[in-house]
Amino acid sequence: MTKKVHLDHVHLLHLLKAMIRIRHFEAKCVELYQAQKILGFLHLYDGEEAVSVGVMEALTQDDAVIATYREHGQALARGVDPKCLMAEMMGKLNGCCRGRGGSMHFFDRARRFYGGNAIVGGGLPLALGVALADKMQRRSTVTACFFGEGAVDEGEFHETLNLAKLWRLPILFVCENNLYSMGMAVERAEADIDFVHKASGYRVAGEKVDGMDVVAVESAARNAIDRIRSENDPYFLECRTYRFRAHSMFDAQLYRSKDEVEAWRKKGPIVRFQTWLEANRLIKPEELAAIEEEVDKEIAAAVAFAEAGGLEPVSEVERFVTMEAVPS
Amino acid sequence: MNTPQANAAATRMTYREACKQALREALLSDSRVFLMGEDIGRYGGCYAVTKGLLEEFGEERIRDTPLSESAFVGAGVGAAMAGMRPIVEIMTVNFSLLALDQILNNAVTIPHMSGGQFAIPLVIRMATGGGRRVGAQHSRSLEGWYAHIPGLRVLTPATVEDARFMLKGALADPNPVIIFEHVMLYNMEGDLPSDMEKVDIAHAKLRRAGRDVSLITYGGSLFKALEAADALAAEGIDAEVIDLRVLRPLDTKTILDSVAKTRRCVIIDEGWRSGSISAEIGMRIAEEAFFELDAPLRRVCSREAPIPYAAHLEDACLPQVATIVAVARELVRPS
Numbered sequence: 241m242t243k244k245v246h247l248d249h250v251h252l253l254h255l256l257k258a259m260i261r262i263r264h265f266e267a268k269c270v271e272l273y274q275a276q277k278i279l280g281f282l283h284l285y286d287g288e289e290a291v292s293v294g295v296m297e298a299l300t301q302d303d304a305v306i307a308t309y310r311e312h313g314q315a316l317a318r319g320v321d322p323k324c325l326m327a328e329m330m331g332k333l334n335g336c337c338r339g340r341g342g343s344m345h346f347f348d349r350a351r352r353f354y355g356g357n358a359i360v361g362g363g364l365p366l367a368l369g370v371a372l373a374d375k376m377q378r379r380s381t382v383t384a385c386f387f388g389e390g391a392v393d394e395g396e397f398h399e400t401l402n403l404a405k406l407w408r409l410p411i412l413f414v415c416e417n418n419l420y421s422m423g424m425a426v427e428r429a430e431a432d433i434d435f436v437h438k439a440s441g442y443r444v445a446g447e448k449v450d451g452m453d454v455v456a457v458e459s460a461a462r463n464a465i466d467r468i469r470s471e472n473d474p475y476f477l478e479c480r481t482y483r484f485r486a487h488s489m490f491d492a493q494l495y496r497s498k499d500e501v502e503a504w505r506k507k508g509p510i511v512r513f514q515t516w517l518e519a520n521r522l523i524k525p526e527e528l529a530a531i532e533e534e535v536d537k538e539i540a541a542a543v544a545f546a547e548a549g550g551l552e553p554v555s556e557v558e559r560f561v562t563m564e565a566v567p568s
Numbered sequence: 569m570n571t572p573q574a575n576a577a578a579t580r581m582t583y584r585e586a587c588k589q590a591l592r593e594a595l596l597s598d599s600r601v602f603l604m605g606e607d608i609g610r611y612g613g614c615y616a617v618t619k620g621l622l623e624e625f626g627e628e629r630i631r632d633t634p635l636s637e638s639a640f641v642g643a644g645v646g647a648a649m650a651g652m653r654p655i656v657e658i659m660t661v662n663f664s665l666l667a668l669d670q671i672l673n674n675a676v677t678i679p680h681m682s683g684g685q686f687a688i689p690l691v692i693r694m695a696t697g698g699g700r701r702v703g704a705q706h707s708r709s710l711e712g713w714y715a716h717i718p719g720l721r722v723l724t725p726a727t728v729e730d731a732r733f734m735l736k737g738a739l740a741d742p743n744p745v746i747i748f749e750h751v752m753l754y755n756m757e758g759d760l761p762s763d764m765e766k767v768d769i770a771h772a773k774l775r776r777a778g779r780d781v782s783l784i785t786y787g788g789s790l791f792k793a794l795e796a797a798d799a800l801a802a803e804g805i806d807a808e809v810i811d812l813r814v815l816r817p818l819d820t821k822t823i824l825d826s827v828a829k830t831r832r833c834v835i836i837d838e839g840w841r842s843g844s845i846s847a848e849i850g851m852r853i854a855e856e857a858f859f860e861l862d863a864p865l866r867r868v869c870s871r872e873a874p875i876p877y878a879a880h881l882e883d884a885c886l887p888q889v890a891t892i893v894a895v896a897r898e899l900v901r902p903s
């Protein structure tokens with residue numbers, strides 16, 4: 241019973257644009273990293289765009305998102321302003337977190353984006369709390385919790401799935417299985433590489449989806465969310481994907497071959513979707529050109545915004561260590 | 569102790585009962601408050617603090633959790649971010665180590681790292697301390713560790729009035745607060761003035777005034793320090809006793825005022841000496857009141873070993889009244 245994604249022309253172009261936005265945004269980030277305007281860790285989402293774009297399509301503005309440290313795509317797909325994200329990457333005061341968080345720690349209260357988290361598995365328990373709070377406040381929302389397959393090795397995953405099922409919390413678990421956790425191949429880390437099976441160990445229903453197919457992800461996420469709402473239960477989505485670039489900027493990629501990466505690149509979410517659109521005459525060359533132009537304009541504006549941003553005064557570094565009040 | 573005025577009515581109750589009344593009041597006064605923890609419901613709490621609350625408030629608000637410290641503490645963080653006022657109970661500080669990531673990397677970091685977008689109004693209660701012959705893994709005093717962490721408020725109620733009212737202050741704080749309840753205090757009885765409605769959660773308190781030496785302590789060691797002060801009084805030494813109450817942020821002023829008066833100081837801390845809260849207090853005195861001192865700073869801490877089971881060994885490891893007396897006497901009347 242696959243739910244049909246409404247595949248009208250506008251929506252298809254919207255999906256493509258959302259993926260291209262992430263890809264181009266990150267390409268710009270790499271440039272800025274090389275120019276040493278972005279420092280520290282930079283975990284690119286290159287290759288995994290369809291996962292966030294597909295899942296976020298299925299969420300409403302009232303739903304909540306828990307992200308990972310590889311969250312540029314998750315944040316952009318959620319609709320967080322690229323300007324604030326770029327400024328955050330550059331450590332500027334006009335960044336979404338005043339430049340304090342950086343690449344791995346985007347937060348956006350208005351979009352219920354509860355943060356990138358640099359502790360593998362660290363966000364999973366937070367999802368429990370957000371979903372529980374919503375449930376206790378009689379909000380009928382869903383909390384989407386993103387994590388890499390590496391997080392499945394952590395105790396938090398197991399504690400969280402158990403509690404989510406036990407307390408029947410409306411959580412969509414989105415496992416971004418890109419086959420590696422840093423250099424650790426999934427079959428070298430897991431006694432059982434069937435993640436849906438693992439989730440079923442906690443009686444959390446789930447399915448595998450081709451994470452390189454944006455329409456398939458959106459469709460699966462819509463079904464999952466319908467199910468979460470109707471059955472009053474969590475759901476687990478394993479999105480099979482692949483990261484095309486290094487884990488972070490410090491990775492020599494000794495653990496995989498160039499051929500392997502090339503083979504996956506050919507199956508990339510953007511090239512695949514775009515080719516399909518072209519083959520079915522669902523996109524005109526000038527429409528594609530317009531998308532790319534618009535996205536690049538947005539990104540140029542984001543960079544200009546970030547460049548123009550000031551720095552938080554050092555005298556404020558202790559501000560918000562303790563809060564004066566709970567923001568409303 | 570705050571001696572109630574002779575004519576003011578007072579209720580005698582245990583520290584445990586005071587903790588329970590505090591929780592009950594919190595649940596009654598704010599619908600956003602709920603409790604989570606291991607065996608807090610059906611079992612009634614491993615120290616019987618929450619006994620009866622499940623029956624009164626129901627399963628939605630008194631949530632028995634599985635053995636998943638990281639998950640339910642993290643759930644407390646998430647729920648606090650999303651509008652609730654959770655009170656999480658961790659059975660003892662020893663088990664809080666399994667939740668340390670959620671406390672340190674999430675609860676105290678997110679407000680700052682998000683540029684002030686989120687506050688974490690979370691209260692975590694846990695038992696701490698030794699003395700019950702339950703061996704190393706149940707006898708630690710790690711509140712000093714937690715006091716190292718910016719963004720946390722660390723409370724150590726040592727009296728019935730603090731057990732009764734510190735929670736209210738903690739819930740009004742928009743930041744994560746940990747309340748450490750010393751295991752040897754639950755059965756202690758004290759008088760609670762009937763007109764009392766709150767206590768502050770910012771200041772240390774003078775529990776006994778004296779001229780000759782300051783005994784600075786907190787939590788389960790407070791009554792040892794008071795007993796030591798009585799013993800010293802019998803020898804003609806007038807000891808002052810300061811109850812820190814709040815290990816973070818430290819009320820340095822009360823400490824310095826006391827030391828400026830007595831010019832001698834013994835810090836009593838159930839934590840290990842190295843890198844401890846006692847070391848922090850000593851250093852603050854050294855930094856800010858060095859020239860007020862007439863004698864070297866002294867400490868009575870736990871011996872630097874895991875707390876053993878055997879009674880004589882456990883007693884030897886923990887601060888004891890006789891040691892406090894001896895150390896204070898030596899400061900005032902060097903042999």
Ligand SMILES: Cc1ncc(C[n+]2csc(CCOP(=O)(O)OP(=O)(O)O)c2C)c(N)n1
Pocket residue numbers: 310358359360361387388389390391392416418420421422487
């Ligand atoms: C608790 C913890 N252990 C180790 C690390 C170091 N580390 C950062 S990312 C990573 C791999 C995580 O892999 P996965 O969850 O699959 O996510 P991916 O990077 O593939 O998106 C590791 C080991 C960490 N950040 N947190």
Ligand SMILES: [Mg+2]
Pocket residue numbers: 388389390416417418419420421422
């Ligand atoms: Mg991975």
